[in-house]
Amino acid sequence: MNPIPLFHIGDFLLVSIPEDLSDSMVTRLQDSLSRKVIKLQIKGVLLDLSSVTIVDSFIGRMLGNMASITAMLGAEAIIVGIQPAIAITMIELGLGLNNIKTALNVDQGVIMLQILAADKAIDYVSKQ
Amino acid sequence: MIIDNISRIADIITRHQESILNDWLHEQLVALSARQDLISESNLRLQSTELLSLFVPACNTGSLSDITQPEWAFVLDFLNKISSSRAILGFSPSETATFIFSLKQPLFDCLRQELNSDAEVLVDELWIATVLLDKLGLYTTEVFQKSREEIIRRQQRDMLELSTPVVKLWDGILAVPLIGTLDSIRTQVVMETLLQSIVDTGSHIAILDITGVPIVDTMIAQNLLKTVAAARLMGSECIICGIRPQIAQTMVHLGVAFGDVVTKATLSDALAYAFRRINRAVIQQVAHD
Structure with missing residues (x-):
């Protein structure tokens, strides 16, 4: 099975989650994602769910976990492109992803990452 | 015979x-x-x-x-x-x-x-x-x-379809005037229409106006929060407005809360807040005589 590709764009990493997502793929993705964030000194990760049409409780939780792990490694994580039906399903499953940032699509996500990165830079400068 | x-x-x-x-x-x-x-x-x-x-x-x-x-x-x-x-x-x-x-x-x-x-x-x-x-x-x-x-x-x-219109107030701002009791079926319809409109218009802010909701109990608050959470997953922020004084009192007495969702008294307050959130401002023009 091919691993899920991680697109490295500047300081950011774009993960396009495929439609047919198996549990083992998610586990492997979590592993390779956390490695890459460290290795490439990633500042922001976009998890794009726009092609995902089915989400179960495991995958929903793993997506949240991936965002939390990325945040723990010091990078911003944004989940983008959740479809209406998926959003409703996740709420019904009790997966509100309360502490995780979300955006409508990749475009909005990139803008958000840039703003967040700029804010961090300002914070860093002001603390110096 | x-x-x-x-x-x-x-x-x-x-x-x-x-x-x-x-x-x-x-x-x-x-x-x-x-x-x-x-x-x-x-x-x-x-x-x-x-x-x-x-x-x-x-x-x-x-x-x-x-x-x-x-x-x-x-x-x-x-x-x-x-x-x-x-x-x-x-x-x-x-x-x-x-x-x-x-x-x-x-x-x-x-x-x-x-x-x-x-x-x-x-x-x-x-x-x-x-x-x-x-x-x-x-x-x-x-x-x-x-x-x-x-x-x-x-x-x-x-009636279900008529009672859940989603209106675009501004570029990036949607409003849902809710009228009547919010049971789980209505919540489902509201959620679906709202989320679809968010996708269609690419909106950042959704205002849920509950002026027309006669009572807000734990279940209705729960349903509203579900809608807010679903919209948040799509990258939109929700504002709840139109909470009348009596309703606010009853809700506090019942211990019902909207959590960390922004609530405003009227739709205009909510719109003003939404403008600030998307970095817009309404300015008064100087009259030219």
Whole structure:
């Protein structure tokens, strides 16, 4: 099975989650994602769910976990492109992803990452 | 003996068709005298003639005690059509059933004329005819009821759609004026329409206006929060507004809270907040005289 590709764009990493997502793929993705964030000194990760049409409780939780792990490694994580039906399903499953940032699509996500990165830079400068 | 009876009723109707039809029409017109705005006499005559023409072959071929048999299918189909059309026109159930029940009098009169020599046969025939017409009458009422229920269901569906409009207030700002109680079905509809509109318009802010929601209890608050959470997953921020003073008091007394969702008193407050969130401002222009 091919691993899920991680697109490295500047300081950011774009993960396009495929439609047919198996549990083992998610586990492997979590592993390779956390490695890459460290290795490439990633500042922001976009998890794009726009092609995902089915989400179960495991995958929903793993997506949240991936965002939390990325945040723990010091990078911003944004989940983008959740479809209406998926959003409703996740709420019904009790997966509100309360502490995780979300955006409508990749475009909005990139803008958000840039703003967040700029804010961090300002914070860093002001603390110096 | 039963076979004998079948042929006699059908036979009597065939021979007296014209007089039965006239008497029957007369009965119907008397019973429906108040409803002549809904159906014309000629229309009634047409319907009655057609039913009799379907009734006779069914009596001839089928069993008179069981209207579920295939021989009665045409008669039932026709009654089905009449009942549902009358339900839509606004007839009452008894007025609809009258169509069948008023056939009794003329039919019984004919039976009596024909069979007055043999009392026993007459009673048998009357009984068979009564049971048959009662069944057909009950059938019309049943169909009538079903048609009414169908109308009610359709109206409920229409109301659901009408009561959940999503309006675009500004580029990137949506508003949902909620009216009526928010049960789980309505919440589902609101959620679906709102989320789809967020995708379609690419909005960042959704304002849920609950001015038209008469009471907010734990369940309704829960449903609202579900909608807010779903919109948040799509990258939109929700603002709840239109909370009236009494409702705010009741909610606090009940211990119902909207958590960390932004709440505002009025829609205009919410809009002002939304403008700030998307870095817009409304400015007053200096008047040029």
